[in-house]
Amino acid sequence: MHDIRLIRENPEAFDGALAKRGLSPHAAELVSLDERRRALITEAQAGQARRNEASKAIGAAKAAKDEATATTLMAEVAVLKERLPAIEAEEKELGEALNSQLAALPNLPLADVPQGTDEEDNALVHARGTPTVFAFAPKEHDAIGPALGLDFETGAAMSGTRFTLVRGAAAKLSRALGQFMLDTLSGQHGYEECVPPLLVRDNAVFGTGQLPKFAEDLFRTTDGRWLIPTAEVSLTNIVADKILAEGELPLRFTALTPCFRSEAGAAGRDTRGYIRQHQFEKVEMVSIVTPDMSEAEHERMTACAEGLLDALGLPFRRMKLCTGDMGFTAARTYDLEVWLPGQNQYREISSCSTCTDFQARRMNARYRPEGEKATRFVHTLNGSGLAVGRTLVAVLENYQQEDGSVAIPDVLQPYLKGLNRLEAA
Template identity: 60%
Template sequence: MRADPAAFDAALARRGMAAQAEALLAIDTARRDALTALQGMQSRRNALSKAVGEGRRRGDDTAPQEAEATALRAEMEALERRAAEGEAAIDEALAVLPNILDPDVPEGADETANVVLHVHGEPADPVASPREHFELGEALGLMDFAGAAKLAGARFTVLRGALARMERALGQYMLDTHTTEHGYTEVLPPSLVNDATMYGTGQLPKFADDLFRTTDGRWLIPTAEVPLTNLAAGEILAETALPLRMTALTDCFRSEAGAAGRDTRGMLRQHQFRKVELVSIAHPEASADEHERMTLCAETVLARLGLTYRRVLLCAGDTGFSAAKTYDLEVWLPGQRAWREISSCSNCRAFQARRMNARFRARDGKTLAHVHTLNGSGVAVGRALIAVMETYQQDGGAIAVPDVLRPYMGGLARIERPEN
């Protein structure tokens, strides 16, 4: 912002935000002026203290110097308050400013300006009149929304029998793929984290209303990105250790505060869901390639499941707060006859690393720099279940089991309504 205020404001304008540089730089200038004046007064006070000491040893009258020192102390306290207030105001303002977008992110105010990069497969109807997942699940007697509402309220689901097993199978299949083939290390992180952890990845303070908070001041994670990325918080990593690649299968919790009336039927938008997350802590020069690699890892999962999907480059107005560039993977749902997001892979560059002070030491043993952080869904388990159900539905309401899942399903090839 100091180096090029106009460019900074132009970057914010791409996200539809008002200019910030002039106001913040004015606060910053006042803060720095106060600190400079404070340093000068500190030197003067030190000189006065020395003069008073020497004068007392000689028996001189030191009252003028002592009076000046007292006056300086009051002025210094006022400057300290002014500097602290300026720093707090700047921190508060910067905490809610989003990441700077990559130059190749397309312009646009909303999702209508997103760019489809490629499509895998062709949207097709598996049966003459494909049904949505909740119709299939309830007809099978294996998806229970009334029972979930009794237990917890709206936006929860109870799965039973073969559908519960398929949900578990999907998560295990994804973890196995990413750990044995893609080089990610499996991690089992806490589902509760503190304020600093939420701040580090950009959830706080801006998105507090989208989160669930416990009575002791912790937060339920909205995604495993939060704890996995923060494992690097405050660390100085060796350059030779990069990239660090981690994956986790966790429950995720979101209040869906801004989703009133959207996707109220079924399990597309839930307060609690499971997701396999991918996180990379990368060298700045390698993060663009790591972004492509991560997205391909998520695509591999979808392709092997036999799902039709497409990769979409998000425009400026649709790119998330912490991201510099994001690819969404959207899966085709025959029952809805619509593309729906199933994975979002983002390069956050140094944005999160600066918030959490995550750095690496270069090979020269001296230079320190912030790492780049990346995250992506590898993929959302519940939405994968929805896509499999709608894509593999058969006449009569049964659901075929994709080949890659059958070893996790005890060889089961077809889900049907239990006779009992």
């Protein structure tokens, strides 16, 4: 959500930032709505003051037996009594219209975000690790996985496309990956491990920006709750409608949860295999910080995700997303893309974003600086640490052996009782 006061103060800058997102100007319309709303507030306040003043004067006129004055004042009060509710109703309507328009506009990109239209315009920050070289033609994960427990046919038979039954060796590898990620983030990087709700109310998904614009990308239950598309929703809303002490910040949360996405905007993409599912597991990182911490926190969070890929021995690169490829709530996003030798390309495995105070305004999440009475909005950040299913795909493809087995990265072996290779049952 945007601050209308900042738009009033610098409408050209606001429209300029929207233009980088490929959007038309909105400042003039927003400011006009706000001016009309504020004029009605002023009129209502003046009318209420006059009503109170006239009511007192009526009593004085009657006491002085000045019936003519009393009658005139009573007529004025009657008009105000009828007019004030209409003013308040109109002001409420304009306020709702203003908030609706503000809620539909994405966050503004930070100054260093490259301008562009799609992923082709994203900027390489750095690459780490050397793409795996094989003495044989590497296979894609959907050719390796079925023998190890990625049961695409059974998953589709019971639930439809984009659902997979994970069993046997693949299930154990998936569990090991999730546990390794949680242990590393909580044990080495100070994230508080959480088990959050998977079903949330409207206000929670509005707060993190999925509603109202992206309702079609979500699943909804019969009682009106939403299945979380990512634990970002639950973890960020921990601070919704709260005023934190500055000394409580930063707050860092992590969780391993199922995630549910309808993939309404991804028709025809990655219909094979385990890359794009309606249900998947992901370890999420969320940070709640003061504004002066958010730049460093974005780098810290992204480095935490990179550390997981380093430990797993997976080649990857960091991309800074352009304005046209960023998510709705992001002011800057780094994508980590892991090398998949079977596909002979890099694919996204983590996305780390700073949302500045955009989500905090929607959630009314604030903090009180030490020694001050006034409150300020916190800054929120979120990132994948990592997407478990895509990490499983990366391990299968990068550690595949010519005989169809898959070597297990050293850091995962303790979670698998020392097992160093996955083989078909």
